[in-house]
Amino acid sequence: MTWSESDPAGGQAPAEPVPFRQRRAPVPPSYGQINxxxxxxxxxxxxxxxxxxxxxxxxxxxxxxxxxxxxxxxxxxxxxxxxxxxxxxxxxxxxxxxxxxxxxxxxxxxxxxxxxxxxxxxxxxxxxxxxxxxxxxxxxxxxxxxLWAAYYIVPYPSQRELWPNFVSPLxxxxxxxxxxxxxxxxxxxxxxxxxxxxxxxxxxxxxxxxxxxxxxxxxxxxxxxGSGSQWHHxxxxxxxxxxxxxxxxxxxxxxxxxxxxxxxxxGWHSAIxxxxxxxxxxxxxxxxxxxxxxxxxxxxxxxxxxxxxxxxxxxxxxxxxxxxxxxxxxxxxxxxxxxxxxxxxxxxxxxxxxxxxxxxxxxxxxxxxxxxxxxxxxxxxxxxxxxxxxxxxxxxxxxxxxxxxxxxxxxxxxxxxxxxxxxxxxxxxxxxxxxxxxxxxxxxxxxxxxxxxxxxxxxxxAEEELPPTEPCLHRVAQRLPQHRPTVLAVFSSAGSLVSAAKLCCDSGFEVMETFSPVKLEQLTEVLKLKKSPVRLITLAGAVAGLTGGFWLAGGTALVNSLIVGGKPPLSWIPFCVVSFEGTILIGSLANLFGLALLARLFRLETLPFYDPRFSRDKFGLLVSCGPDQVRQLQERLLPARPEEFHVHQ
Structure with a gap:
């Protein structure tokens, strides 16, 4: 499969300096100009x-x-x-x-x-x-x-069993x-x-x-x-x-x-x-x-x-x-x-x-x-x-x-x-x-x-380009095709990509993947994609942080059972601060883990069929079809005005 040679570097040469008065013109920039x-x-x-x-x-x-x-x-x-x-x-x-x-x-x-x-x-x-x-x-x-005494306030297990006081605002x-x-x-x-x-x-x-x-x-x-599955998660x-x-x-x-x-x-003791x-x-x-x-x-x-x-x-x-x-x-x-x-x-x-x-x-x-x-x-x-x-x-x-x-x-x-x-x-x-x-x-x-x-x-x-569309007649599997042949159509607008995806899924093509420089929420509705499981991973992390915060504050308070400021060792109201921060921290880390896992990040290689222009100003639709359906698929996509077709046998 060969890519178009019009832009081998995946981007254009730097634009010539634009006069200041022209830069202030109310003409909205294009995808490439923003890039x-x-x-x-x-x-x-x-x-x-x-x-x-x-x-x-x-x-x-x-x-x-x-x-x-x-x-x-x-x-x-x-x-x-x-x-x-x-x-x-x-x-x-x-x-x-x-x-x-x-x-x-x-x-x-x-x-x-x-x-x-x-x-x-x-x-x-x-x-x-x-x-x-x-x-x-x-x-x-x-x-x-x-400076060398700063670690006293960090909660970590030590042989001396010295823990910071979680009732203290410091x-x-x-x-x-x-x-x-x-x-x-x-x-x-x-x-x-x-x-x-x-x-x-x-x-x-x-x-x-x-x-x-x-x-x-x-x-x-x-x-x-920039695949559709990555954008979805x-x-x-x-x-x-x-x-x-x-x-x-x-x-x-x-x-x-x-x-x-x-x-x-x-001057300090104030609820405001x-x-x-x-x-x-x-x-x-x-x-x-x-x-x-x-x-x-x-x-x-x-x-x-x-x-x-x-x-x-x-x-x-x-x-x-x-x-x-x-x-x-x-x-x-x-x-x-x-x-x-x-x-x-x-x-x-x-x-x-x-x-x-x-x-x-x-x-x-x-x-x-x-x-x-x-x-x-x-x-x-x-x-x-x-x-x-x-x-x-x-x-x-x-x-x-x-x-x-x-x-x-x-x-x-x-x-x-x-x-x-x-x-x-x-x-x-x-x-x-x-x-x-x-x-x-x-x-x-x-x-x-x-x-x-x-x-x-x-x-x-992209939001201004998207046409009003209805969901597909059936659910589509948005993933990289595992068998061949595959057809990759390249478009210059987000609206053309959404229209092409709708045409394909209505024609019975059930395995496809999209590539886009932007997140297209309308694709989720058109292709009837399932909700991302990242929400469950984030929720599990937040619950773990909530319980872990109370466990950390309460467990360490009972090590020495000190009464500070007239408050009992187990002061649950002040411990809410600790558990709240734990909820946000562990929930965010779990969210990051879920994103990396589901979107298949933390790798150096891009997905197969990726074109560097997809991060700049082009949109791609990759469709899996049978050997006798290539011609039919190309004709079906013509109303969406694709700029290029690439067939991989």
């Missing part, structure tokens, strides 16, 4: 890229040197004191965990709500989530001072953040598999250094072929990933807020903290998405794919989150007054009108009043106001975290225990290094991996 625009951005970078990498690596390295100095000299080189024991390091931890929330919001929640505008920005937001959680995970270790933090990182990483990678296959096929026939890149993408794409698995990640968004920052709300300090922290996290994360995507869009020439409409929708969402944050500020003041607690009320008055009032009103202005400017269409449809306002929101949200963490300790119950806090150059340098660490990984991502989800953007085009 080229995204993959062209992954070509050899220029001098500016290497300058940015060196600069950011130097900033991150400078922060690392300061951390080494702090580790050797001790925590006395910081501004931490009595009563202020938590300050900038915990501020950075909470800030970066909050930044990570927008990726899951855009990818998971908006995916479940079928918001089409998320497609162009979801991949970069997911990457931002991964790198932000990595950055956040550094600061509990930095704040600990004695242990919940470890479980929640590590689960969030793992699930977000899997969700990000699974969503990228079809796009990595497109990158693999683009560089398939090239030699030299590009050949190494092709091998890398070949390994990362796990032998993805992939679509269900991705949906379950989104469903599992959605409650995780709420739980992670709620758990982080319980670090403070579970204490008795005025969980929703307040979640809303603030999404608020800051959306602002960071704007901060990163506006320059990335211009530098990588993605104007045709990432358009002003996407930024405008992000700005409208920021208006909503700013309103929620403003409501939280008002409710916080009302609760302090209405509670009748003199300590709580004097603490809040000191916050609003005392020496730190500048920080409070800076937060009100940057987090509420400035984002409300997006209600004016002129400001949310121009790049400079979008970029400047997003920067101000980031600044305001960082100071909000510092204000919450520092002021409650500095102004607690007893006047003689009041204190002040000033950061030292060590803390400021490590903080700057964390920003260098985060931006370094993001810059490397923009040149090494697809920054825009190809398959999802192509899916929007």
């Amino acid at each position: 080229d625009d995204v993959l062209n951005a992954m070509e050899k970078p220029g001098f500016a890229f290497y300058l940015a990498v060196v600069s950011l690596a130097g900033l991150a390295g400078l922060g690392g040197l300061c951390l080494m100095y702090q580790t050797q000299a001790g925590m006395g080189v910081t501004g931490l004191n009595r009563p202020v024991g938590w300050a900038i390091y915990i501020t950075n931890f909470v800030f970066w965990v909050g930044i990570a929330h927008s990726g899951t919001l855009i990818s998971a929640i908006l995916y479940l709500l079928r918001a089409k505008w998320r497609d162009a920005v979801s991949r970069s937001a997911e990457a931002m989530t991964i790198f932000a959680v990595m950055t956040a995970g550094l600061f509990p270790l930095i704040h600990l001072g004695r 242990v919940w933090d470890v479980l929640a953040v590590s689960t969030y990182l793992t699930v977000s990483l899997i969700f990000w990678y699974v969503g990228m598999i079809p796009d990595l296959a497109a990158a693999r096929d683009r560089y398939r026939a090239q030699l030299g250094p590009i050949r190494l890149k092709s091998r890398l993408y070949r390994a990362l794409s796990l032998g993805w072929s 992939y679509g269900r698995s991705y949906l379950f990933f989104a469903a599992l990640a959605t409650p995780l968004v709420v739980s992670v920052h709620s758990v982080v807020s319980w670090d403070f709300a579970m204490s008795l300090l005025p 903290f969980p929703p307040y922290f979640v809303a603030g996290a999404i608020h800051s994360g959306l602002a960071m998405v704007l901060t990163l995507l506006i320059p990335m869009r211009r530098l990588l020439h993605l104007e045709r794919l990432v358009q002003m409409h996407h930024f405008e929708m992000l700005a409208k969402t920021i208006v909503l989150t700013a309103t929620i944050v403003g409501y939280a500020y008002a409710v916080e003041a009302f609760i302090a007054w209405y509670s009748g607690d003199p300590v709580e009320w004097q603490n809040h008055k000191w916050l609003m009108f005392g020496p730190v009032a500048w920080m409070y009103w800076l937060c009100v202005i940057c987090n509420v009043l400035v984002p409300w400017l997006f209600v004016f269409r002129r400001l949310r449809t121009h790049y400079l106001p979008l970029f400047v306002i997003s920067l101000l929101v980031n600044v305001g949200m960082w100071y909000e975290r510092l204000m919450i963490i520092y002021t409650a300790q500095a102004h607690d119950f007893l006047p003689h225990n009041f204190g002040r806090y000033l950061p030292t150059w060590v803390e400021l340098t490590i903080t700057a290094g964390s920003f260098g660490f985060f931006f370094l990984f993001f810059v490397l991502f923009t040149r090494g991996l697809p920054t825009v989800p190809l398959s999802e953007l192509k899916g929007q085009i």
Whole structure:
């Protein structure tokens, strides 16, 4: 069997640079243009890229040197004191965990709500989530001072039978953040598999250094072929990933807020903290998405794919989150007054009108009043106001975290225990290094991996091409034919592929397979495919995680039977946090296992009859037939307008 020689590399040569005015034309891009625009951005970078990498690596390295100095000299080189024991390091931890929330919001929640505008920005937001959680995970270790003692909080069996206390919110933090990182990483990678296959096929026939890149993408794409059976399991698995990640968004920052709300300090001991922290996290994360995507869009020439409409929708969402944050500020003041607690009320008055009032009103202005400017269409449809306002929101949200963490300790119950806090150059340098660490990984991502989800953007085009069709008269076995001859028809549109599949199954051909660069839900209905068993594997994993979480927390609590904070050893309500994280983590891992097993991934070779053009802009229908049915099948497919026929005897 010979393939068409019109495109031996499985892709076209990079398109010529398009003038800026032409790129802004409202003409929708084609499958091939989407492919080229995204993959062209992954070509050899220029001098500016290497300058940015060196600069950011130097900033991150400078922060690392300061951390080494702090580790050797001790925590006395910081501004931490009595009563202020938590300050900038915990501020950075909470800030970066909050930044990570927008990726899951855009990818998971908006995916479940079928918001089409998320497609162009979801991949970069997911990457931002991964790198932000990595950055956040550094600061509990930095704040600990004695880095070598970090393993005490990890639940593992030891000869000393020392287990962490699962009633402590600090242990919940470890479980929640590590689960969030793992699930977000899997969700990000699974969503990228079809796009990595497109990158693999683009560089398939090239030699030299590009050949190494092709091998890398070949390994990362796990032998993805875009067959109908793979898409069938992939679509269900991705949906379950989104469903599992959605409650995780709420739980992670709620758990982080319980670090403070579970204490008795005025300013911290508040039931409003969980929703307040979640809303603030999404608020800051959306602002960071704007901060990163506006320059990335211009530098990588993605104007045709990432358009002003996407930024405008992000700005409208920021208006909503700013309103929620403003409501939280008002409710916080009302609760302090209405509670009748003199300590709580004097603490809040000191916050609003005392020496730190500048920080409070800076937060009100940057987090509420400035984002409300997006209600004016002129400001949310121009790049400079979008970029400047997003920067101000980031600044305001960082100071909000510092204000919450520092002021409650500095102004607690007893006047003689009041204190002040000033950061030292060590803390400021490590903080700057964390920003260098985060931006370094993001810059490397923009040149090494697809920054825009190809398959999802192509899916929007495919939806417009699909004709209304009825299910087949009988169920079809969607698998690779095991006997010959076989006929492979190649089409240029998703609608032609669906029509061809309908024609074949109505004519009595019961064994066929499809190849497509996008997920086609209509094929599932037309071919009457059974529901994917991946749902049962995911459910089994989630149940195992639920019971395993309670078993871990309850079993370890009975080892030493310690009564902490007046709570009995078996405290089932706090153990719900542990079991919830176990449910999400083991359920996600089981979902990944089910996808790999059913879609036959984790292999380097693509399926037989695969054409590299199937990851770019072509669709294939592979049908098994008898020797005397080849001619009949070709004639039956003619109404679907196939571009090519390939017969394998």
